[in-house]
Amino acid sequence: MKIKLSLSALYGLLSINLLAATEELTILYTNDLHSHLEPHLESWISESRPVGGFANLATMVKQEKAKKENTIYLDAGDYFSGPYVSSLTKGEAVIESMNHLGLDAACIGNHEFDYGWENMITQMDKAKFPILNANIFIQETGEPVWNNPYIIIKKGELNIGVIGLHGKFAFYDTINFRMIKGVEARDENIYLEKHLAVLKDQVDMIVVVIHHGMPGRQSSIGKTDVMRRLNSDVELAKRFPEINVIVSGHAHTGTPDAVKVNDTLIVSTNAYTTELGKLEISFDKQSKKVISHNNQLLTIFDDEVEDDKRMSEVVEYWQKEVESIASEKISYTASNLTRAYGRESNMGNLFADAMEDYDDAIDFAVVNSGALRQDIKKGNVSFGDLISAFPFPNTLVSTKLTGSQIKEIFNHAAGLSNGILQVSKSFKYSFSPESHVINMWFNGKKIEENQLYNVASSSFVTDGGDGYLVFKEGLETKDTGINIYEVVKGYLANKKTFTAQIEGRIIEEI
Ligand code: FE
Secondary structure (H helix, E strand, O other): OHHHHHHHHHHHHHHHHHHHOEEEEEEEEEOOOOOOOOOEOOOOOOOOOOEOOHHHHHHHHHHHHHHOOOEEEEEOOOOOOOOHHHHOOOOHHHHHHHOOOOOOEEEOOHHHHOOOHHHHHHHHOOOOOOEEEOOEEEOOOOOEOOOEOEEEEEEOOEEEEEEEEEOHHHHHHHOOHHHHOOEEEOOHHHHHHHHHHHHOOOOOEEEEEEEOOOOOOOOOOHHHHHHHHOHHHHHHHHHOOOOOEEEEEOOOOOOOOOEEEOOEEEEOOOOOOOEEEEEEEEEEOOOOEEEEEEEEEEEOEOOOOOOOHHHHHHHHHHHHHHHHHHOOEEEEEOOOEOOOOOOOOHHHHHHHHHHHHOOOOOOEEEEEHHHOOOOEOOEEEEHHHHHHHOOOOOEEEEEEEEHHHHHHHHHHHHHOOOOOEEEOOOEEEEEEOOOEEEEEEEOOEEOOOOOEEEEEEEHHHHOOHHHOHHHHHOEEEEEEEEEHHHHHHHHHHOOOOEOOOOOOOEEEOO
């Protein structure tokens, strides 16, 4: 009997010890908030129920943190550029609002550079939460553009090392080159390795918040697509098995199930404040491994969540600040204006037509689909609507390109890695999706390989953004210095009402 008791006591002690090594942690996460301070409709979620917004998000973060002590909230970048409040305040409204979100850390995304890197630093200085980046540097001095590569968060018995990075490829692939003159992104692997070595003996768990991967649109459509968009995360996890969790941004691709690569979990949301990600993990301190997990993407329905009062006040304050500019009525649209990433859209047609119309010397215009960020509802169109639709400070540029250069450009568009090109009324093309362009016509005539055409686009594209590097080979490049949303404003100004339609300018051939 005596021996029996001792054995069971011993067993009890052992199991307590085993339990003691296991810690619970909840990681709340978002990415690509894109200045969606207010709830909005996302047609892929619901045609009638608004989602997202900072006041709802703040409430949910508070509720989750109140439920479990060991909870942290991380964001994986791209909080700037979306609805006009960001463009008109150069991101200030977003940072000031994020100060009330309950963030424990965030990394820097490419869109934080949309108003220049100096502005990025000015705005980040206003943050009351840690912002992390380990691999972007000022060329002249070699100093980090933002000197805070990682932090250590202590939660209960856990020391969590959080490292912030920006994928080098994603940085140069999707950034406005004019805005990063003087800074450079360096290979994220090198800096990750460096900081992992520093953190190794100081922390139990490693979390990487990184902005990289393939830019996309919200599309949690099955595992293959999610894996494809998050492929660079998968590669990172394979290369650095000591990472426990990767919170990823840029792909706008949610992970309803965490992507598991060996012992590393990869998570991300569908962007625009539509969801709060919630990853619950049991962590073994001895082996430094996640032993079990549960991941959810909590859709933020406006009609289900109470507004956080403080956040509502902050959002209202910033909306008022920009209202006088944003509320100017420009025209009336007789139809909803919608965007599309992989096919022709009537909003794309409107923007491209406005650009073609700007100067008679322009033959046709192209708009990268990723530049169009928000639909406009049938009815009055305000200046704010136009800025929200195209929130970037890009100017209208024209350049002369040969037919064969134009073919290269449309082959890249057809590949769909950065979305297709929307085109103005004088141009038409057919393509094989994810492959190549088939035919191209200018004013009904096939494009001639050796002929020069005067093509207009945004400075982002003509500087080689979204992979359109061929634009840089253009001749007689002219920058109007006029913002794209100003161009569209001018185009609509003398149209009391207008209708933009899909006209078969872009033909998909499979
Ligand atoms: Fe991004």
